[in-house]
Amino acid sequence: MAEKIEINAMGDACPIPVVKTMKALKALGGAGTVVTSVDNQTAVKNVTRMATGKGCAISTEQVGDKEWRLTITADKAVDVAEGEPESATCEVEPTGKFVVQVSSEVMGVGDDALGHKLMKSFFYALTQLDELPQTILLYNGGAHLTCEGSSCLDDIKGLADQGVEVLTCGTCLDHYGITDTLAVGEVTNMYVIAQKLSDASRVVRP
């Protein structure tokens, strides 16, 4: 009769569920089953990817609000190299709350003429990403970029057309006397900026 090993990886952060499961698959030494319990979707995906990569069949059952049982079946000995479980890595799922924070008209410090070109390139590159940002926040010198005459305006308008929220600091627009020239997105305040930054899972600063 094929062996069965149960692994409790509840409460374990990645990559521990993968490490434990891979060690159990090695311990089977032949055909058998490993049943791993985990408490998050990231672990489900990472254990599934590992098991599939090892040629095992896998079935997943959600048995509670935050409990999944992964049944991994091997029809022969699973090839696990010495030290392989310990070197396992995990992919963390992006949550999609990706915010771009722009605090200057230029990208980087040094030559401002180059910095303008780099910023223009950065906004173009944003338009080419598979996943667009949820929000672009612009303040201080960055406020100029959403106003008439900005070399980045077409790309920022394109991003806004695709559903990207574009928010420019009202205090900054007022300070530079350019409020009337805002050409894309909405005016915002520091409370919203603080909220958007604190809610973001990732903040990208050019």
Next chain:
Amino acid sequence: MRKPSLVMTFPTTAAAMSCEELCGKRGLGGRMIPVPAQISAGCGLAWKAAPEDRGAYEAALSEAGVPFEAMTVVELLEFVR
């Protein structure tokens, strides 16, 4: 939506910036972009234009003495406006 674009690459960043200035003065279309990954994994600035304008760009750059490396047609993502 991806569309074919003519992408000009340059030996230096200064040459790319000269191209932008030249195109502005002569009313040639196009825009500056980072060199697309399809052309090079390196870092650099390139000029993106319509493929049918290749001849006009070659003539203008040569006449103005702005050095360029290559002109390549690549499919680039375009937002629907």
